[in-house]
Amino acid sequence: MSLNHIRRHAPLVHCISNIVVANFKANGLLAIGASPVMADAPEEVAQMVAIAGALSINMGTLNSESVKAMLAAGKAANALGTPVVFDPVGAGATEFRRQTVRELMREVKHTVLRCNVGELAAVAEVPWQQKGVDSGDGDLAVVEVAKQVAQRYGVVVAVTGETDIVTDGERVSEISGGSALTPLVTGTGCLLSAVVAAGLVGSDDAYTATVAVLQDYKRVAEIAAAQSTQVGDFQIGFLNALQQVSVGVAA
Numbered sequence: 001m002s003l004n005h006i007r008r009h010a011p012l013v014h015c016i017s018n019i020v021v022a023n024f025k026a027n028g029l030l031a032i033g034a035s036p037v038m039a040d041a042p043e044e045v046a047q048m049v050a051i052a053g054a055l056s057i058n059m060g061t062l063n064s065e066s067v068k069a070m071l072a073a074g075k076a077a078n079a080l081g082t083p084v085v086f087d088p089v090g091a092g093a094t095e096f097r098r099q100t101v102r103e104l105m106r107e108v109k110h111t112v113l114r115c116n117v118g119e120l121a122a123v124a125e126v127p128w129q130q131k132g133v134d135s136g137d138g139d140l141a142v143v144e145v146a147k148q149v150a151q152r153y154g155v156v157v158a159v160t161g162e163t164d165i166v167t168d169g170e171r172v173s174e175i176s177g178g179s180a181l182t183p184l185v186t187g188t189g190c191l192l193s194a195v196v197a198a199g200l201v202g203s204d205d206a207y208t209a210t211v212a213v214l215q216d217y218k219r220v221a222e223i224a225a226a227q228s229t230q231v232g233d234f235q236i237g238f239l240n241a242l243q244q245v246s247v248g249v250a251a
């Protein structure tokens with residue numbers, strides 16, 4: 001019961017968000033009893049991360065200022081031993097994103113990398129046709145590439161899609177289920193990254209904490225899909241189901 005673990009710890013999660021999903025992410029974290037704070041001014045991120053339980057870095061709508069903030073916040077979190085989750089949104093779509101991924105992977109020690117398959121390919125620098133922020137097309141041995149990235153950077157890698165894969169370079173878990181409506185609501189992956197960050201607070205094994213969050217998140221999608229067939233309703237149902245699962249009242 002990982003979302004329940006988050007509710008019991010009620011962590012403050014410092015999010016460097018993209019502009020598309022900031023509201024959904026904040027409401028999703030509140031629904032499970034966490035406290036979100038969005039802060040991306042380079043001038044304040046080191047101070048903000050110092051009072052947070054975890055840092056969630058998302059480069060979905062990056063610009064030169066927010067990249068400075070990501071580096072400063074990540075380094076400050078590392079110095080404090082605060083867990084960091086990196087979501088390299090659209091990593092392979094442009095040269096700016098590819099460079100930023102390289103810099104963030106080199107300069108910051110991330111606890112968890114949470115991405116879709118296209119983003120994994122970009123982080124691993126293997127060929128893939130990314131479609132903007134969506135996963136896109138290609139042929140990738142996902143488990144093998146995820147393990148290589150995990151070993152190379154000493155990070156837990158969580159790759160999502162119809163079936164999610166989590167690996168620390170040795171252990172591998174596959175998590176299926178959920179709902180095909182989930183990728184039709186923008187930011188469900190971005191929110192998941194922030195929820196993983198929240199789930200790391202009070203956990204001593206990032207791999208098992210990440211697996212537990214992804215399992216609960218699939219269940220959240222199933223509960224939402226049982227109550228709604230249209231995407232708008234599903235988005236609201238998803239927030240409701242996050243609350244239910246975290247409280248422990250979901251069937």
Ligand SMILES: Nc1ncnc2c1ncn2[C@@H]1O[C@H](COP(=O)(O)OP(=O)(O)OP(=O)(O)O)[C@@H](O)[C@H]1O
Nearest residue numbers: 116160161162178179180182183186187188189190
């Ligand atoms: N076809 C599918 N069937 C069931 N669940 C899915 C499917 N595709 C994605 N998901 C689930 O949706 C959630 C978000 O994963 P996804 O891979 O879509 O993230 P993402 O591409 O980073 O999303 P975004 O950038 O919009 O935030 C995960 O819980 C994942 O398991």
Ligand SMILES: Cc1ncsc1CCO
Nearest residue numbers: 018020060061089133187
């Ligand atoms: C649509 C979109 N564009 C940049 S970030 C984002 C949200 C999903 O990742």
Ligand SMILES: [Mg+2]
Nearest residue numbers: 089116189190
């Ligand atoms: Mg994403």
